[in-house]
Amino acid sequence: MAEAKKKRVLRQTETVREKVSKKSVDTPKKRRLHNATKSVARPLGAARRLGRKEYHPVKLPDNKTGKFLTANRKLTPKFFREAWAEVRMVIWPNRKETTKMTIAVFIFALTFGAIIAVVDYGLDRLFKEALLK
Incomplete structure (x- = not known):
């Protein structure tokens, strides 16, 4: 015999409240930084x-x-x-470049400080030996 027709099922329509709640969940929220820059930029x-x-x-x-x-x-x-x-x-550097440059400055400062400390210690010992004896 002929196959029985499938019964058509109607989907329930969404209410306005459901549509709004669904839309608000899907959209990503703006970052706070954007709002802060707008409030500062106006004045x-x-x-x-x-x-x-x-x-x-x-x-x-x-x-x-x-x-x-x-x-x-x-x-x-x-x-x-x-x-x-x-x-x-x-042309200002981005965050990654800024971090790299900051680390380079710290490494240079520590290295230079260590060199100065070694030279200072050596000269201190030299003058104590030469002048005090």
Whole structure:
């Protein structure tokens, strides 16, 4: 005979609450560092915009002294603006490179300190032998 048809089973639809809870479990949470940088960057950005703003302190007639006194002025000195531009051009090392360089500095400092200690001890003994006897 003909095979019996399989009974169709309808899947229950998810409720909105179930969908939201499922979605919140699947998405990874942002790292705290991102939130911290955003909260720090906001006031710094406002300060940067304030520093870039040009000010016209005095409105005077169009002559030499008037042109000098009404020239565009900025709140931050040119040195600081150029220094900040230089700092932004620097290629900073990542965490791995920083760790390697820090370890190298410690090893160098310990080695150099040991050499200085040996030379100091030797010269101390030499002068004690030469001057005290």
